[in-house]
Amino acid sequence: MSNIPSELYYAKSHEWVRDDGDGNVTIGVSDYAQSQLGDLVFIELPEVDADLAIKDECGVIESVKAASDMYSPVAGTVIEVNEVLNDAPETVNDDAYGDGWVAKIKLSGDLSHLLSADNYTAIVDAESE
Numbered sequence: 111m112s113n114i115p116s117e118l119y120y121a122k123s124h125e126w127v128r129d130d131g132d133g134n135v136t137i138g139v140s141d142y143a144q145s146q147l148g149d150l151v152f153i154e155l156p157e158v159d160a161d162l163a164i165k166d167e168c169g170v171i172e173s174v175k176a177a178s179d180m181y182s183p184v185a186g187t188v189i190e191v192n193e194v195l196n197d198a199p200e201t202v203n204d205d206a207y208g209d210g211w212v213a214k215i216k217l218s219g220d221l222s223h224l225l226s227a228d229n230y231t232a233i234v235d236a237e238s239e
Contacts, residue, residue: 113141115207119221120230121183123165126207127224135184135221136214139171141206142234147173150199155191156213162186164223169212171202180212185219 114120119127124143128136144150156168162182169180191213194201202210225233 113207114227114231114234116227118207118227119183119224120227121181121224122233123181123183125181125183125212127183127221128207128211129221130214134189134214134216135186136211137183138206138211139180139202140230142237143171143178144202144206144210147171147178148175149173150202153195153199153202153212155193155195156180156182156188158188158191160188161218162188162215164219171199182215183224184215184217184221186215186217188213189216190214 120140124140126138126140130136150171150173152172154170162168162185164182164185166182167179168182171178171180192211204210
């Protein structure tokens with residue numbers, strides 16, 4: 111069973127969102143997604159200052175098994191990216207919800223469209239059957 115922290119929000123495309131409480135959010139790839147991809151070898155991060163709409167492609171995550179697009183789970187402007195992932199993409203495998211965060215975004219919308227941990231768990235369970 112994947113680790114799905116209850117304090118986070120989730121997108122159906124397997125990104126997570128942490129409300130930083132200051133109008134900004136931190137986003138990343140869920141533990142379930144990284145476990146499905148396997149050992150990560152490359153992550154293309156979004157551009158700082160990029161304006162993103164919900165579901166905009168904002169990067170690529172590549173593993174030894176496959177490459178997958180990352181989509182923005184929120185609307186807003188990228189204010190910071192996790193540069194550590196340029197040299198150590200496996201950080202997402204090791205700590206998807208901590209050191210493996212992907213970007214920080216200044217929100218221009220809200221989080222009401224995102225899934226709760228319980229709803230995301232149901233999606234993961236259905237995909238795992």
